[in-house]
């Protein structure tokens with residue numbers, strides 16, 4: 001793991017938000033057109049995440065023929081997306097909006113089409129806006145061998161990050177959708 005992903009000595013253990021979803025609760029998509037979790041992307045990952053214990057989440061992603069790199073095998077970038085999306089879902093447990101600053105991925109086993117990738121992610125430390133986290137993706141069941149893993153640094157941002165940087169068409173459509181506004185507001189209110 002690179003030094004950029006090693007929390008500084010003064011970093012704190014993560015604290016589960018009191019209003020975080022209960023363990024086992026489905027987290028749903030944060031945006032219908034998200035390539036990782038949205039239902040509106042026909043070739044997307046349709047990753048389904050659930051709240052875990054502490055500051056953790058679990059997720060499942062089924063590799064389809066849309067996700068190939070080599071014949072019959074998942075593309076490494078798609079697997080990195082699955083790890084990134086699962087790590088991004090940790091924001092629900094802290095109730096902050098955060099984006100990926102750095103993602104370091106190890107690919108340990110090839111992942112064939114048809115495989116269910118069982119993902120688990122947890123926050124390991126928080127320092128200011130910096131959120132340090134780690135994730136695994138297992139095959140053959142939730143306790144199967146680790147096929148992919150990642151260490152990451154997410155950086156907390158405000159909703160303005162998306163409003164200022166996103167394309168106006170999609171931003172306006174999202175802001176006109178009451179469900180989307182409700183999801184964004186859920187993260188904005190911090191103790």
Ligand SMILES: CCCCCCCCCCCC(=O)SCCNC(=O)CCNC(=O)[C@H](O)C(C)(C)COP(=O)(O)OP(=O)(O)OC[C@H]1O[C@@H](n2cnc3c(N)ncnc32)[C@H](O)[C@@H]1OP(=O)(O)O
Nearest residue numbers: 004030084085088097099100101102128130153155157184
């Ligand atoms: C509506 C609901 C939607 C909910 C939306 C949820 C979406 C989840 C989707 C899945 C996750 C994604 O793919 S998100 C999409 C992919 N990621 C992105 O597009 C992010 C693009 N990058 C950026 O916008 C920016 O670089 C930021 C926001 C990450 C940081 O910029 P900034 O806000 O100006 O802050 P900055 O001062 O640079 O950095 C803050 C601290 O983090 C450190 N830091 C920043 N980047 C790195 C890095 N790569 N490696 C090491 N350290 C880093 C800095 O050194 C600093 O440490 P110190 O000096 O404080 O010690």
